[in-house]
Amino acid sequence: MDSPVSIVSYGKNAARANGLxxxxxxxxxDLISVTKNGSDVFRLNSxxxxxxxxxxxxxxLFWFARxxxxxxxGALNPAIFPVVRAWGFTTGKYRVPSDEEISALLKKTDFSKVTLAGVTSAPVPFVASLSMQTGMMLDFGSLGKGFACDEAVRILKKSGITSALLDLGGNIYVLGKKIDGSDWKVGIKNPLGEGVALSLKVHDSAVVTSGCYERFFEEGGKRYGHIFDGKTGRPVENELASVTVVCESGLYADALSTALFVKGSAAAIEFWxxxxDFGLALIFKDGSKWLSPGLPLLSELSVER
Structure with a gap:
C-alpha cells in the first residue's frame, strides 16, 4: 500500500489472526497496485x-467507485491517474505540466466511460471484464486502503478477535472497544503544524483523514499537493487543510475523505x-474548524502553524 501498516489485536488467537x-x-x-506487473490494474492500464x-x-472496487x-x-475519480502520473506523484519525478498537456490528458479521465463488459461464470481467478478507452488509466489508491482495512477487520472478526487497532498509512480502524471496556481515543493530526487538532472517542469505526500536508512538492515557490481536482487536472486549491470522515466502513470513509476534500467545505457540508451517515471534521487553512453534530469528540485543541 506504499504505507506503513500496523495491526494490534487482543485475544488468544491474535498472532494467527494478524497473520491472516x-x-x-x-x-x-497484488490485485490493485498500479506498479506491480500482473495486477488487475496494471493489466488494465497497459x-x-x-x-x-x-x-x-x-x-x-469498480462498482463502489462508480x-x-x-x-x-466526479470528485472521486479513479480515472485521474494519467494526470497524477504526469505531475510525478507516482514516479517521484515531480514537474508542473503545461496547460496543453493537462488539457490533452483530461480527455482520458472520464470514469463514466469505463464499462463492465460482463460478469462471467468462469471459475476463480476471473469473474468479470472491464472495457475503457485506449489511453485511459485507473488507480484505486483513493479507496484501496479503506477496502483492505475492511477486509482485514472481516478476517479478524472471523478469527474471534473483538478488540483491535488497525493503522493502514493513516487510515485508522478500531474494532470493538479496548480490553478494559473503554472506547478508543483517536487523534487527528494538526495539518498546519505539530501536535493533534482533535481527539475522538470511538469504537467499531474507521477514522480517515485526507489532506495535502504530507505528500507534496514545491516548484517556483509554490506547493503542489497530491490530491487532484478532476475538472482542472491540477492539485486541489481550496480553503481546506484536511477532511476527516468517521463511519463504520473503512472503504466509505477513505473514498469520502478524498472526494469531500476535492469538493471544498461548502459542498462537503452540503453532502453531509x-x-x-458519517461524521465529518473539516480543518481550514486559517486554523478554524467545522464539526458535524454528533461527532464523538473527546477534546478540541487550537490549530497553529
Missing part, C-alpha cells in the same frame, strides 16, 4: 485491447447534510 489479515492486505495490493478480465475484489463518482459529481 496481513496476507489478505497483501493479496489486495492493455492494447479490451475487455480485460479482472478479479472479484477489483470488480467490487457509485461514489456519481454521488460526488444530504446523507448524515
Amino acid at each position: 489479515a496481513k496476507n489478505r492486505i497483501l493479496q489486495i495490493e 492493455a492494447e485491447s479490451f475487455p480485460v478480465k479482472i478479479h472479484g475484489e477489483t470488480l467490487q 457509485d461514489v463518482y456519481k454521488k460526488t459529481s 447534510q444530504a446523507h448524515k
